[in-house]
Amino acid sequence: MDKIKTIRGMHDIHGLEFLHQKQIIELFESVANNFNFKPIATPIMEFNEIFVRTLGLSSDVVMKEMYTLLDRNNQKLTLRPEGTAGIARAIISSGLTQDIPLKFYYYGPMFRYERPQKGRLRQFTQVGVEVYANSNIEKDFEVISLAEKFLKDLNIRDNLTLKINNLGNWEDRKTYTKELKKYYSEFKNDLSEDSIIRLEKNPLRILDSKNLEDIEVNKNAPKINEYLSDNNKSIFIRLKAMLEDFNISFEEDPFLVRGLDYYSNTIFEFALKTDSKFAILAGGTYDNLISELGGPKLSGTGWAAGLERLTQLVDFMEKDSQQILIVPLEKKFINAAYEIRQIFLNTKFSSEVIINKNLKKSLKYGNKISADYAILIGEEEINNKIYTIKNLNTGNQNKVKKSLILEFFENA
RNA sequence: GCGACUGUAGCUCAGUUGGUUAGAGCGCUGGUUUGUGGUACCGGAGGCCGUGGGUUCGAAACCCAUCAGUCGCCCCA
Structure with missing residues (x-):
């Protein structure tokens, strides 16, 4: 196989x-x-x-x-x-x-x-x-x-x-094709091999031949506009x-x-x-x-x-929508992460939840998919109801209340 | 339909005149005191060398066929 x-x-x-x-x-x-x-x-x-x-x-x-x-x-x-x-x-x-x-x-x-x-x-x-x-x-x-x-x-x-x-x-073309055939037959020896076949099959195609010898012959060929x-x-x-x-x-x-x-x-x-x-x-x-x-x-x-x-x-401009990574720092915060995710579901932002053994891995993943932001959810965030938003391009971090998260991104 | 070149890990490629268990970089994956990456270090997985046949004691390397890729021609978008 x-x-x-x-x-x-x-x-x-x-x-x-x-x-x-x-x-x-x-x-x-x-x-x-x-x-x-x-x-x-x-x-x-x-x-x-x-x-x-x-x-x-x-x-x-x-x-x-x-x-x-x-x-x-x-x-x-x-x-x-x-x-x-x-x-x-x-x-x-x-x-x-x-x-x-x-x-x-x-x-x-x-x-x-x-x-x-x-x-x-x-x-x-x-x-x-x-x-x-x-x-x-x-x-x-x-x-x-x-x-x-x-x-x-x-x-x-x-x-x-x-x-x-x-x-x-159809009529115009019929008379034109006849004229073309007549013309090309006279120069049969100057035509390329392909065009000699075209002469029988469809003489019109000799016209757009890229063969140099054919192009020479074409110069004096009858033109369609004379037969319209x-x-x-x-x-x-x-x-x-x-x-x-x-x-x-x-x-x-x-x-x-x-x-x-x-x-x-x-x-x-x-x-x-x-x-x-x-x-x-x-x-x-x-x-x-x-x-x-x-x-x-x-x-x-x-x-x-x-x-x-x-x-x-085409020269494409990569107009990627803002990608947001939601990172629970421990397994017990997964639900909290998905709650944050809900905020983005009906917006223009792309978001996903990722959990790894450590934050380092998650941020590395963020680089890989070229995410723009990471929202960190750990003990501190849950206790204070304030989430850490890290801008992955600049490295800057902000603390934002849950109710203001969407607003934060809309103004970002 | 005709012709040229190419075919080794996911990707880009090494592999010396045919000679033992086929290599690198990137990527992937795991780890390096468990809350900070894009620029660290150590390990691991992953290839019937496109496929089938032949030559040979021995083939990824040579020959043939076949399939595929790239590029011409024909033709077309």
């Missing part, structure tokens, strides 16, 4: 890392609430087909990265690789199409069967938002400005570049104008492409300035997602951000 261990790319989260993640999620929730988005949680497993139909059979995620398992009934179930498909399914199967516009936020674990490396795990966490509406809401702008606010509040916006592009609708329909062109122009009006800095990137097939029209990503292929938050519009799953024609826009990637970027 092998040593017990976690599954590859799946880790336990505890201590500081847990608290950091929690802090980001709480901030995310408050920003989303501020934009009047509502929470939603969908199951972490769906029928395999949900993802195959939405993400696209040819996408890498579906082809080689899905955690698909058979249950006891031989049904093909998949651990969700992303959040959008499940929410789209929920909108249809819960009849939420009666309530549009819909503005949702979510967070939770996602699963992708990939080789673990920097910023990539098999189980990871995404926070994300979705807007489903017809034309009465500026979805793209709404969702991007939410992201902007979120990243600013995290104090990492300056590390990131917002890149945007418009892929056009008038309607999509004006959507894109309006979005850019709004971003400018509201001081959201961005770069138009005609080479920006997304790997999931459901995107159309606007796509965007916030990527590291220092490593532009490392996306922190990314998303776009999906015009055909709901209808693809058998629902009505309803367009959505959304994004997702990798919580673990965010955690690596």
Whole structure:
């Protein structure tokens, strides 16, 4: 029997890392609430087909990265690789199409069967938002400005570049892809090995290749904006104008492409300035997602951000609440200690009772957990009904009546 | 899916060209006249040297496989 261990790319989260993640999620929730988005949680497993139909059979995620398992009934179930498909399914199967516009936020674990490396795990966490509406809401702008606010509040916006592009609708893309194929075929000998495969599979992906030879070929490749329909062109122009009006800095990137097939029209990503292929938050519009799953024609826009990637970027301020250690000096004072403990139970203070053979040990424990105060309870304190409060940072001690203890800490 | 490097106590690592009962620091735990710590001293526990196989009189060290970690590529958040 092998040593017990976690599954590859799946880790336990505890201590500081847990608290950091929690802090980001709480901030995310408050920003989303501020934009009047509502929470939603969908199951972490769906029928395999949900993802195959939405993400696209040819996408890498579906082809080689899905955690698909058979249950006891031989049904093909998949651990969700992303959040959008499940929410789209929920909108249809819960009849939420009666309530549009819909503005949702979510967070939770996602699963992708990939080789673990920097910023990539098999189980990871995404926070994300979705807007489903017809034309009465500026979805793209709404969702991007939410992201902007979120990243600013995290104090990492300056590390990131917002890149945007418009892929056009299905028709636009079809003609564009044809043109691309034609162009790349002429330069087939100059393309990288990977891109020669892409040429057959999905020529759009050659555009965001990081291979130097490909980048050279890309310089003269036809640009998507030349193939946009008038309607999509004006959507894109309006979005850019709004971003400018509201001081959201961005770069138009005609080479920006997304790997999931459901995107159309606007796509965007916030990527590291220092490593532009490392996306922190990314998303776009999906015009055909709901209808693809058998629902009505309803367009959505959304994004997702990798919580673990965010955690690596954010500078956390350790805002620990005041920790108070309650130390009975002998066993017979334990009850008295817990009575003092009662004082703190409905306050912002964290407190605990610890008893050791001697005070030294207890104070050492206080150092270990970096407690701020120790309340000492011994013969003297019990007899005089006055408790000794020791500030563990300064070493100062005060004698305080029981009825004034809470007041003491509130003013400390 | 492809590639590089790594895998010795809870953590960070030593372990000499293969040679007896595998080491350190930190941490943990117990004690040092039993009411004062964060900066003292003494003791203790804790490792089938990732796992399985092979080479050898002998392997933590060499070979193979496998699992895991880190980092690239593909792709993605």
